[in-house]
Amino acid sequence: MTSSFTKSITLRKQVTMDDVEFGHLRDFIYEKCGIYIPDNRKYLLENRLLNRLRFLGLRTFGEYFYFLKSDQGGKTELQALFEVITTNETSFYRNPAQLKVLENGLLKSVMDEQLKKGSRDIHIWSAGCSTGEEPYTLEIILHEILKAQRSLWNITIMAGDLSEAVLASAARGEYTEYALRTTPKAIIARYFTPIGNGRYLINPAIKKHIFFHQINLNDRAQLRNIRRSHIIFCRNVLIYFDEAMKKRVISSFYDNLLPGGYLFIGHSESLHNISRVFKPIHYPSAIVYRKEG
Numbered sequence: 001m002t003s004s005f006t007k008s009i010t011l012r013k014q015v016t017m018d019d020v021e022f023g024h025l026r027d028f029i030y031e032k033c034g035i036y037i038p039d040n041r042k043y044l045l046e047n048r049l050l051n052r053l054r055f056l057g058l059r060t061f062g063e064y065f066y067f068l069k070s071d072q073g074g075k076t077e078l079q080a081l082f083e084v085i086t087t088n089e090t091s092f093y094r095n096p097a098q099l100k101v102l103e104n105g106l107l108k109s110v111m112d113e114q115l116k117k118g119s120r121d122i123h124i125w126s127a128g129c130s131t132g133e134e135p136y137t138l139e140i141i142l143h144e145i146l147k148a149q150r151s152l153w154n155i156t157i158m159a160g161d162l163s164e165a166v167l168a169s170a171a172r173g174e175y176t177e178y179a180l181r182t183t184p185k186a187i188i189a190r191y192f193t194p195i196g197n198g199r200y201l202i203n204p205a206i207k208k209h210i211f212f213h214q215i216n217l218n219d220r221a222q223l224r225n226i227r228r229s230h231i232i233f234c235r236n237v238l239i240y241f242d243e244a245m246k247k248r249v250i251s252s253f254y255d256n257l258l259p260g261g262y263l264f265i266g267h268s269e270s271l272h273n274i275s276r277v278f279k280p281i282h283y284p285s286a287i288v289y290r291k292e293g
């Protein structure tokens with residue numbers, strides 16, 4: 001008897017991606033979403049796409065490539081492709097040194113600037129938000145700083161990602177202890193409700209300020225439609241792009257930011273060789289980029 005498990009093992013063993021197939025798929029992925037898969041990551045693409053081949057009943061990666069390009073299934077499959085090629089690793093209170101910058105004055109200075117203009121509107125954009133831990137952390141920080149005054153401010157957080165699966169998960173707002181591993185206990189007690197089996201629900205008061213939406217950072221027209229921001233977070237996303245794509249994305253962020261606005265990128269990422277238009281501001285263990293006003 002051949003179980004589906006044995007069949008899948010057989011498929012796993014038999015189907016390999018040759019260099020031509022890899023080249024086609026790599027270029028296709030890059031053209032669609034700007035994610036660049038280097039040669040030494042071919043095995044990763046092969047592993048991640050094998051399930052798609054199995055699901056679609058295709059025999060080779062070449063067939064898969066033609067299916068992606070076909071009218072027949074291409075559009076739906078493109079989203080499925082995005083789901084398997086994106087890496088969604090994230091957690092609450094990730095890179096605390098950067099968040100401290102926000103807590104210890106940066107947010108207050110943005111608020112003071114707005115008050116000078118007679119406005120209480122602030123717009124924050126979390127680009128590449130994954131399952132929501134980053135934008136929810138930002139909203140928790142706002143609550144911690146503003147307390148009862150939070151309701152006096154019209155601060156919105158837009159949170160976008162390419163993957164529909166992570167956005168659906170973010171909208172549910174349910175998390176494991178692992179996602180909260182670097183979150184202070186007092187914060188967990190204030191903003192989460194335990195629902196058993198080591199799982200937690202984020203409080204509705206935090207949820208209501210975040211607007212999740214699908215976005216492709218490779219789509220300039222889509223980026224131009226995003227409301228202009230005072231602060232952009234795009235952490236641990238640029239690492240998946242090549243230099244040309246990084247330049248395009250950073251230039252879109254520059255256009256989106258209001259004068260005097262701030263850009264946070266990942267702790268291990270840099271704008272070196274990518275852009276000189278921002279002013280880097282150095283803090284202990286963190287750099288924040290400012291669009292001069």
Ligand SMILES: C[S@@+](CC[C@H](N)C(=O)[O-])C[C@H]1O[C@@H](n2cnc3c(N)ncnc32)[C@H](O)[C@@H]1O
Nearest residue numbers: 033086088089090128130161162216217235236
């Ligand atoms: C490693 S996660 C980073 C999550 C969060 N910003 C953090 O630092 O914890 C990278 C996210 O970027 C998203 N992403 C990758 N390419 C993208 C693109 N072209 N447009 C929008 N999001 C993209 C992925 O789907 C993934 O959820």
